[in-house]
Amino acid sequence: MDYLGQTATSSYTQLGRRPESGSYLPAIGQQDLRTGSAPPYSGILSKSVQLPWRPSTYYRTTQVNPSHSVYKSNDGSSPLHAGNYLSSIDSIKVPLIFPAARNALYTRYTPKDWYQTQMSNYLTSDKVRSAAERLRADTQRLAREKEELSKHNQHETDKKLGESMNNIEFWKQELEKEKDRMNKKINATESKRRDIEKQLHDTENQLKVSQENLYEREKRQGIDVVHDNVERELIREIDVIKNSQAKLRNMQERLTTQNSLNRSALHELELDSGDKFRALSLDSAAHHMTTASRGLNFHLGIENVDNTVASPESWTRFTEDNIKRSVSERIQSDEYINIADNLLKETSADIWNQFNTVNEAFEQRVHETNDAKDKIQNHLSAVLQEIFDLEKSIDFIKKLVIDKEGYLRLAQSRLETRTRRPGVESKRDQAMQRLVQEVEDLHSMIKDLKNKQAQEENAIQHLLRTKATLEQDLSIKNNSMHIDKERCLGNRRTYPSIQSTTYPTTVSMPYQSQISVY
Numbered sequence: 001m002d003y004l005g006q007t008a009t010s011s012y013t014q015l016g017r018r019p020e021s022g023s024y025l026p027a028i029g030q031q032d033l034r035t036g037s038a039p040p041y042s043g044i045l046s047k048s049v050q051l052p053w054r055p056s057t058y059y060r061t062t063q064v065n066p067s068h069s070v071y072k073s074n075d076g077s078s079p080l081h082a083g084n085y086l087s088s089i090d091s092i093k094v095p096l097i098f099p100a101a102r103n104a105l106y107t108r109y110t111p112k113d114w115y116q117t118q119m120s121n122y123l124t125s126d127k128v129r130s131a132a133e134r135l136r137a138d139t140q141r142l143a144r145e146k147e148e149l150s151k152h153n154q155h156e157t158d159k160k161l162g163e164s165m166n167n168i169e170f171w172k173q174e175l176e177k178e179k180d181r182m183n184k185k186i187n188a189t190e191s192k193r194r195d196i197e198k199q200l201h202d203t204e205n206q207l208k209v210s211q212e213n214l215y216e217r218e219k220r221q222g223i224d225v226v227h228d229n230v231e232r233e234l235i236r237e238i239d240v241i242k243n244s245q246a247k248l249r250n251m252q253e254r255l256t257t258q259n260s261l262n263r264s265a266l267h268e269l270e271l272d273s274g275d276k277f278r279a280l281s282l283d284s285a286a287h288h289m290t291t292a293s294r295g296l297n298f299h300l301g302i303e304n305v306d307n308t309v310a311s312p313e314s315w316t317r318f319t320e321d322n323i324k325r326s327v328s329e330r331i332q333s334d335e336y337i338n339i340a341d342n343l344l345k346e347t348s349a350d351i352w353n354q355f356n357t358v359n360e361a362f363e364q365r366v367h368e369t370n371d372a373k374d375k376i377q378n379h380l381s382a383v384l385q386e387i388f389d390l391e392k393s394i395d396f397i398k399k400l401v402i403d404k405e406g407y408l409r410l411a412q413s414r415l416e417t418r419t420r421r422p423g424v425e426s427k428r429d430q431a432m433q434r435l436v437q438e439v440e441d442l443h444s445m446i447k448d449l450k451n452k453q454a455q456e457e458n459a460i461q462h463l464l465r466t467k468a469t470l471e472q473d474l475s476i477k478n479n480s481m482h483i484d485k486e487r488c489l490g491n492r493r494t495y496p497s498i499q500s501t502t503y504p505t506t507v508s509m510p511y512q513s514q515i516s517v518y
Contacts, residue, residue, distance in 0.1 A: 161287040165280060171319045172276040175269050178326050182266045185330045186259060192340045193255040199344060200248050206351060207241045210234055210358070213488040222472070224369075224480040230361040237354045244347035251340050258329070258336050265326040272322050352495070359492060366484050373477040380470040387463045390456050397453040401446055408442040411435055 214234050218225075289296070310318065415435045419426070 158287060161283055165283050165287060167316075168276050168280045168283065171316075172273060172280060174323060175273040175276060175319065178323050179266060179269050179273065181330060182262060182269065182326050185333050186262045186266065188337060189255055189259045189262060189333050192337050193252055193259065195344060196248050196252045196255065196340060199347065200245060200252065203241050203245050203248070203347075203351065206355070207238060207245070209491050210237045210241065212491060213358075214238075216483050216487045219483055220476070220480050222476040224476050228361075228365060230358070230365045230484070233354070233358045233361040237351075237358050240350050240354045244351060247343055248347060251336075251343050255336055255340060258333050262329050262333060265322070265329045268322050269326055272319055276319075355492075355495060359489075362484055362489055362492070366481065366489070369477055369481050369484065373474060373481065376470050376474045376477060380467060380474060383463050383467045383470060387460055387467065390460045390463065394453055394456045394460070397449050397456065401449045401453070404442055404446045404449065408439060408446065411438045411442060415439065 214231070217231060217234075220226075415432075418432065418435070421427075
């Protein structure tokens with residue numbers, strides 16, 4: 001098979017083999033231009049870019065049998081006979097002065113060939129133009145379709161970006177709302193923790209007062225160092241305060257731990273909200289991009305890059321989990337705050353009730369001590385009066401003894417005078433007996449009076465010892481009164497500030513007016 005228009009670098013159109021007989025020109029009329037294998041725009045009329053524009057490019061060299069010789073031989077013999085064919089023309093040495101004659105041998109076409117060639121060119125031109133028109137129409141249709149598809153795709157992309165922005169904005173707003181709620185809850189929890197801390201500090205003051213009362217009451221003396229109701233209530237008050245402090249410290253630790261969890265949840269919300277803000281900014285920038293936007297570049301292979309780490313479901317679930325965790329921590333904080341409120345009221349009430357109980361015990365004890373003091377003073381006064389009366393009685397007895405000694409001196413002097421009677425005159429008469437009896441009676445009287453004086457003197461000593469005991473007891477009672485009334489109750493005249501919202505900072509004691517009259 002031969003080729004037309006074939007060069008070293010390109011081939012244009014392949015035609016069928018020429019017929020064996022007849023003219024050597026191409027049988028153009030025998031080809032079906034509509035079903036030919038060569039495309040209508042294959043460039044039949046194109047020139048070779050490498051070969052010279054010669055007929056031999058398209059046609060074979062024709063062979064003719066001339067009847068006359070064209071050239072004579074060089075040796076002057078007879079003309080060439082008919083056996084000389086043009087096939088050997090290449091071996092003929094054509095003079096250089098006859099190039100036109102040589103070229104004329106290659107351009108010998110018939111009018112029919114010329115006409116058929118023209119018709120073939122016209123048909124080929126029509127076919128090429130029709131194909132070009134159809135191609136142009138198809139191109140315009142394809143361009144419209146692709147433009148519509150591009151706009152549709154961009155519209156869908158804008159729609160999806162808008163939906164993504166709406167989703168991000170929705171969850172970002174939810175995160176911001178939850179952040180505000182969590183911030184308020186953190187502040188409320190911290191405020192309640194400070195209330196607990198303040199009450200702990202206030203209970204330290206009350207504990208110090210109770211311990212000081214116990215230490216002061218250790219300064220009581222003698223029999224007043226008794227484990228009375230005041231001491232029992234003071235010990236119970238210290239236990240109540242310490243138990244309350246343990247509960248308050250435990251609640252303080254729980255509130256501190258809960259606030260740490262709250263801040264952790266808030267941190268997660270802030271991170272998620274920050275990521276949402278950045279994603280919203282990027283999606284908004286992508287949504288506002290158009291074909292006329294500045295800074296657009298080709299990014300080859302970017303559609304093959306998949307750096308996603310979550311699906312839409314997991315993305316939504318991640319934010320929901322953060323919000324649920326925050327809500328759970330807020331609910332737990334509310335429970336702790338309610339428990340803390342109840343604990344503050346409970347501990348305040350317990351300490352307040354015990355404070356009043358101790359004050360009532362002090363009041364009762366002060367009354368008892370004051371009554372004992374009054375009774376001791378009465379007894380002391382009676383003892384002093386009795387000592388005074390006994391002293392007067394002893395003086396009276398001494399005077400009686402002196403008087404009786406005068407009677408005794410008289411009676412003894414009478415007996416001694418009668419001992420000097422002479423002889424028989426010294427008889428034991430009734431006068432003698434009476435004088436002896438009188439002396440004996442006087443001795444007995446004096447003895448009895450001295451015994452009575454000794455008894456009264458002993459009674460005075462007992463009274464003096466009793467007086468000393470009463471005075472010592474009175475001193476002890478005065479010391480106890482001073483400790484309970486001035487040293488202890490003086491520190492308990494105002495209630496320590498434990499919870500200003502529940503009880504007043506300064507509370508007047510109901511027993512102050514009663515104590516002041518003692």
